[in-house]
Amino acid sequence: MTKARGNGKKPAPAKAPETQWRTALTCIEPNKILMRGYPLDEIMGRLTFGESIYLLLMGEVPSPGIGSLMEAILVSFIDHGATPPSTLAARNTATTGAPLRACVAAGVLGFGRYHGGDIESCMQFLDAGLELVRKGASYKDAATTIVERCIEAGEAIPGFGHRFHTRDPRAARLFQMALELEVEAHHIQMIRAVELVAGALPDGHAVPVNIDGAIAAVCGDIGIPPEIANALFIISRVPGIAAQAHEERVREHPMRSIDPKEHTYDGAGQRRLPDKRR
């Protein structure tokens, strides 16, 4: 008998496999942890969790403006109530008595093509428009062209429309922050042009930019590539999934039948942040 080597299928690249592989994220030495070169204990108390996430994924400490947008993006997606399918997958897992980490894993698996996937496709959609602008088209003409392509293909415009909100308050706030922090640039300009074109379509109902679209545009303008934007989406919703699964575990009886329509909100009434946080 011999020990196995490799697991099979798909020829390895022709070159001799290197014995060493590399990571540029975190260096572990005895009593020392360097994340992207910075001692982790020095980061603690000096960068927020949101800024540290940016540092880990992008490699550098964000500027104050980009750091603020990073926090806002992460906060915007943190939870959307009890009814998204990913949340219901986590709650249905919780009701079987599974531990919290299993519920979170089940929830994360539901961040699929139709849920969160719009960020990546909207970034590609906006980039297609910006390519036309670089070739000389106006924003309005470019927006018209890419919207028509969607309509011809029978596809929804990525980053637009919401079954529940006719005006997404999170998208509006994110655009306002981008304006105030002076990071608004080509991608936001393009999505606003698309909004005007889409709003004038003859199907009679306004189609608002949704939070996926807003995040796609802001990420485009601050230089975050699509797969990192996708990672941000996963990271941002994990607290919501965990909170919903935890609530299921502590408030409901096990093995119940979860009807998403039959729930009521019984938490705190609407309130304002304390003055010092406004």
Add this chain to the structure above:
Amino acid sequence: MTKARGNGKKPAPAKAPETQWRTALTCIEPNKILMRGYPLDEIMGRLTFGESIYLLLMGEVPSPGIGSLMEAILVSFIDHGATPPSTLAARNTATTGAPLRACVAAGVLGFGRYHGGDIESCMQFLDAGLELVRKGASYKDAATTIVERCIEAGEAIPGFGHRFHTRDPRAARLFQMALELEVEAHHIQMIRAVELVAGALPDGHAVPVNIDGAIAAVCGDIGIPPEIANALFIISRVPGIAAQAHEERVREHPMRSIDPKEHTYDGAGQRRLPDKRR
């Protein structure tokens, strides 16, 4: 044929099942999202992601001191290099070509009894000591008693010891912050007493408080219950899992055999945070 109702097994509680179930987390109305009563768009730009996580899990906006500790706790666990088994589960999933969310789910499933689970057991361990203090024992005597119980049961002291670090820089920093922010209280006092007792054991090597122990003590002192502390651990490591899986996807060839020992760090050299962040 009839439609099925319920899924079987385990008798439901005797009382008639209510048709309505309740959630106190997030209220969704058309064009309005209230998290714990606060409009989500008002939270964006005003609370950080770390503070929003606290608000979502605990129900109230944290005080500035607790907010700072929350960020530090989340940052302390954000990544620990390429070799934790949970990270290797995520990297082995990534090398098959699985999407990022599947890699994150596989990684989260590895936050098991031996990985992160120490936070919860250390909180129970410290509470057992504090129970003795409430009954009149000194911290030193209480620490001696609970350490001896571990030794008699043949168990490791929860929250102590690290295979790699002899002094965990994250734990030291967290205790320093708790002292400066004046939230240090009974749990930290108890873990320090345990540290002295454990350090005097005759097995000849110092056993440091690890980051699990430090988080357990700080969470105890700021009123975070064990299962919420467990949720914080899951939330905090997701960025690291996502970053490691993303790096695997973009830097390595698919279906490779991942030997955790054979990796080298090739990222940024050690550096200091910019002056304004210190």
Add this chain to the structure above:
Amino acid sequence: MTKARGNGKKPAPAKAPETQWRTALTCIEPNKILMRGYPLDEIMGRLTFGESIYLLLMGEVPSPGIGSLMEAILVSFIDHGATPPSTLAARNTATTGAPLRACVAAGVLGFGRYHGGDIESCMQFLDAGLELVRKGASYKDAATTIVERCIEAGEAIPGFGHRFHTRDPRAARLFQMALELEVEAHHIQMIRAVELVAGALPDGHAVPVNIDGAIAAVCGDIGIPPEIANALFIISRVPGIAAQAHEERVREHPMRSIDPKEHTYDGAGQRRLPDKRR
């Protein structure tokens, strides 16, 4: 910078770690695959999938009788309609557009304490009764003792009761097969004694052995240990989870709200197996 080694926490065992680790399951050599010593291509066409599962988990080819029971155990759990929480977790994942493997993973995570976990706890429960029999008690007295322990602890009797069935047809069939195949032994005798004791309880409703209980008793009598029985449960339900998730993907529109109560069966009407299969 140096390469990391080990991932931390929890002291390794005192002895020097061996560089070689061992597996006794499947040996892979070029052009040869031996499972438990048998060439896999020789097993194909000669052992069924159910017999091969037994061989892989238990190490030997089952006798014909045990092989038949193995098939029946696996078939008994294969699906239980659209409403078990694990199935709903898989369907909620499917509606997001996630791939089939992600839906299956989400479903498997719901095989928790309250769903399938009864097999393991029922095996321990029956073993506690058999321990009393070995010490001289009659089956009836032993059953009375272990049932009373449950009642005193306020716990349900493991392996008994079903929210939907008052007589579980799968359990009855499994016991009948065990009798015909002459593998019925002490565990089945014990669970029948428990059934008599539980049926005479003054709470006025018959509490039937459920399929978890029947599998626990049969596994006990054919020498399958609890964790392997737990593995069989996971393996047996994966086809059902996959079929339900596949049906969700092909019959329903994405991102729908899944109310478990609002479904109708529209498949084949009741029918008999072809004569030659009876």
Add this chain to the structure above:
Amino acid sequence: MTKARGNGKKPAPAKAPETQWRTALTCIEPNKILMRGYPLDEIMGRLTFGESIYLLLMGEVPSPGIGSLMEAILVSFIDHGATPPSTLAARNTATTGAPLRACVAAGVLGFGRYHGGDIESCMQFLDAGLELVRKGASYKDAATTIVERCIEAGEAIPGFGHRFHTRDPRAARLFQMALELEVEAHHIQMIRAVELVAGALPDGHAVPVNIDGAIAAVCGDIGIPPEIANALFIISRVPGIAAQAHEERVREHPMRSIDPKEHTYDGAGQRRLPDKRR
């Protein structure tokens, strides 16, 4: 406050949503379980697990020949040793102390584009060739055309090549069984034509049909569509994942660093099936 309805984003189809949704798989009534119309307790002991999987996924009891191939397909993939990335994901999850179901879920998530995904792409590849045959091409010419398309696109031929085996014993056995059971048809004929064309390529090394390719061809010939073939792959490997994770839990110490190269097989030596099973 109002109850939420729907989870947002992506307009629902224009037609009014039906309140009832449908399933054709399993009908649950009190004391009765009908799978595809057959009472589950009547299936137990009469159909094998493999035949029941076919019935559940395809809707009808398989003919004896197709039933035998179904068993062989499921057996062929049951395990491939300790080194596939999906198995390593499961082992790395097991070493953290996670329960068996979490290890299985982590393993299933690794059935990605590069691992198992070849079945579906090979079925499409063969169908493209058969389309040419239907238009009048010979099998040899059709095979040449579709192989050249792969080469021009710089892609591997789906269903061909193995990093470890130069002749896959499972593929050979499956083709032999298809021939003996007289189900060999157009897809197998096409993959054999491709094998001849690929073997004559000037890159100097034989490229064998792998087990993905063999399953793709056999599934094509017995009328199993690609997504069901994909489900079969997931179902077939779950026992292997579970067995490997179970072995990790019982034979190795927790939180170890798993180097896939450093393992030895120490199980049963090569042996033959008992005479009566040959």
